[in-house]
Amino acid sequence: MADAGIVRKDEIVVVRPALTTLALKRDDDIALLPDCGGPPPRATVAQKSIEQEAVMKRWIAVALAIAGVMAATQVSAQESVPGPGAVVVTIIPGGATFFTEGKDTNGPSFGNYGLGGAVEVNFNRYVGVEGEVSGALGITQDLQFTGATSNVKSPNLFNYSGNLVVSAPTHSSVVPYVTGGIGGLTMFERPSLGINDTTTFLTGNVGGGVKWFNGRWGLRGDYRFITVQSKDDAPSFFGQETRYGHRVYGGVLINASR
Numbered sequence: 001m002a003d004a005g006i007v008r009k010d011e012i013v014v015v016r017p018a019l020t021t022l023a024l025k026r027d028d029d030i031a032l033l034p035d036c037g038g039p040p041p042r043a044t045v046a047q048k049s050i051e052q053e054a055v056m057k058r059w060i061a062v063a064l065a066i067a068g069v070m071a072a073t074q075v076s077a078q079e080s081v082p083g084p085g086a087v088v089v090t091i092i093p094g095g096a097t098f099f100t101e102g103k104d105t106n107g108p109s110f111g112n113y114g115l116g117g118a119v120e121v122n123f124n125r126y127v128g129v130e131g132e133v134s135g136a137l138g139i140t141q142d143l144q145f146t147g148a149t150s151n152v153k154s155p156n157l158f159n160y161s162g163n164l165v166v167s168a169p170t171h172s173s174v175v176p177y178v179t180g181g182i183g184g185l186t187m188f189e190r191p192s193l194g195i196n197d198t199t200t201f202l203t204g205n206v207g208g209g210v211k212w213f214n215g216r217w218g219l220r221g222d223y224r225f226i227t228v229q230s231k232d233d234a235p236s237f238f239g240q241e242t243r244y245g246h247r248v249y250g251g252v253l254i255n256a257s258r
Contacts, residue, residue: 037100089119108143116134162182224247
């Protein structure tokens with residue numbers, strides 16, 4: 001830097017300022033602040049734990065959402081498949097019961113028209129119990145009795161039973177089943193056949209069938225093999241020896257409780 005000088009000219013004083021020379025410095029020579037130019041600060045252990053916990057919570061939320069969607073889909077699919085409810089009512093508008101001829105007493109074979117109803121309570125989709133009542137109304141037919149054939153009306157019958165029902169795990173609207181149980185059969189008097197009193201017999205039955213459901217309603221086809229235990233005081237027409245019968249019917253189903 002040059003010194004300032006004073007020049008006198010005609011008594012006028014001129015002051016000439018000194019010129020200052022600035023020297024440029026390189027960037028490396030400029031001092032940096034403590035937080036400039038250095039590497040970024042490292043995350044502490046606490047910060048890492050917080051970040052990991054946030055990521056874990058997001059994954060847990062995603063997993064729970066997926067599980068919820070899958071569960072809802074499964075429940076919806078199960079509910080959309082028609083099938084038996086907790087309580088199923090069967091209305092039997094038509095059927096037939098046929099008893100074969102007695103082997104020892106030569107009691108005649110005969111058939112009756114059947115109708116009735118049943119209520120089934122299901123413990124789950126596969127096992128239930130059913131109470132059933134049905135009537136076998138006598139019809140006029142040719143009966144071979146006492147060595148002659150007569151065109152007479154068969155006796156009216158009333159049948160009731162309690163049965164165990166086991167359904168096949170089809171997971172569809174068509175449900176095959178097997179069933180069996182015990183009950184009673186009451187035969188009402190028919191003097192023209194020598195049946196002068198009402199008589200009740202112990203019965204057993206086994207069989208099966210198919211049910212078809214369409215929401216609250218459905219249809220049913222059923223077959224039973226019936227065994228009627230003999231009684232010594234039974235009329236000669238029916239009951240003095242063990243008798244065997246076959247019963248078939250078609251019914252309408254009502255899902256009374258889903």
